[in-house]
Amino acid sequence: GAGVSQTPSNKVTEKGKYVELRCDPISGHTALYWYRQSLGQGPEFLIYFQGTGAADDSGLPNDRFFAVRPEGSVSTLKIQRTERGDSAVYLCASSSAPGQGELFFGEGSRLTVL
Amino acid sequence: AQSVTQLDSQVPVFEEAPVELRCNYSSSVSVYLFWYVQYPNQGLQLLLKYLSGSTLVESINGFEAEFNKSQTSFHLRKPSVHISDTAEYFCAVTNIGAGSYQLTFGKGTKLSVIP
Secondary structure (H helix, E strand, O other): OOOOEEEOOEEEEOOOOOEEEEEEOOOOOOEEEEEEEOOOOOOEEEEEEEOOEEEEOOOOOOOOEEEEOOOOOOEEEEEOOOOHHHOEEEEEEEEOOHHHOOOEEOOOEEEEEO | OOEEEOOOOEEEEEOOOOEEEOOEEEOOOOEEEEEEEEOOOOOOEEEEEEOOOOOEEEOOOOOEEEEEOOOOEEEEEEOOOOHHHOEEEEEEEEEOOOOOOOOEEOOOEEEEEEO
């Protein structure tokens, strides 16, 4: 597709379960970001990939959160032992020129932890 | 560390009236500034940006924003709004030279245009 694709669009899980969220960026974009948006808040940075490597993971809240991008394209955000406070919309964005600030965002994956 | 403050969480305005959405930022270093827009049921889209040069920047749909370094502001304006401008608007900042160019966003302002 032409844009950033995120799956699933909605995920409901129980506290303590493991969750994976997938992001398929725009073809050719080497930069990929994950953000988290809680209700009533702006997006908060989680992690940045340049190619296959995580160049900046300073926004990950704790070691229950992990992300990979093994082939430099699709990325997966993994959340272990989910907590109710993890409920949010997880946004993925990609860019060919991150220094110019133009990020292309997906529609997000809404995670609800019961 | 930088931060962004959007003072108004909701702004209702009548169609064809002017609007200003306020944004102030805090940073210890030079920054790039952005406005992103989120239309209903869509992802965030870049509306306009200030990187350097003229402090007044414009979007293709009639919005403009002015970078004011002394007041650390980047307010968004439009002289006459349309129904289609109804959306949530986010101001964002990134430190110049920051390796990851991660954006710090404000909490957003919901613009509702009333017919």
